[in-house]
Amino acid sequence: MPRSVNHVASRAKRKNLMKLAKGYYGRRKNVWTVAKNAIEKGLLYAYSGRKQKKRNYRSLWIVRINAGARQHGMSYSHFMGLVNKSDMTLNRKVLADLAMNHSAAFKAVVDAVKK
Numbered sequence: 001m002p003r004s005v006n007h008v009a010s011r012a013k014r015k016n017l018m019k020l021a022k023g024y025y026g027r028r029k030n031v032w033t034v035a036k037n038a039i040e041k042g043l044l045y046a047y048s049g050r051k052q053k054k055r056n057y058r059s060l061w062i063v064r065i066n067a068g069a070r071q072h073g074m075s076y077s078h079f080m081g082l083v084n085k086s087d088m089t090l091n092r093k094v095l096a097d098l099a100m101n102h103s104a105a106f107k108a109v110v111d112a113v114k115k
Helices: 007-022 031-073 076-085 090-101 103-114
Strands: none
Touching: 007 031, 007 103, 031 076, 031 103, 076 103, 090 103
16 A cells, blocks of 8 residues: 655645745745755744843843942942842832933932932
């Protein structure tokens, strides 16, 4: 008896992967082996990029908090040490937003922490 191969499923799998290659340049968009490699690499970059985005945002928040703290005569590490000691539940994202957009509120936080 001849071997049965599910051409419908394998064709659908290829079709879905080729959809992902839409917009790629050159042979990456229409040659199966090249497109498959490009998509796999792109998905790897997408996965690691999602992790790097979190790191980048945290470092951005730290830079903004540092700039705000130095305006009030403190370094970032000293300020964050005082924030953690004072049991304040503001995270870096919120503190960075206050330092950037609401300087009066950030000054109030600095004053509350200094006490």
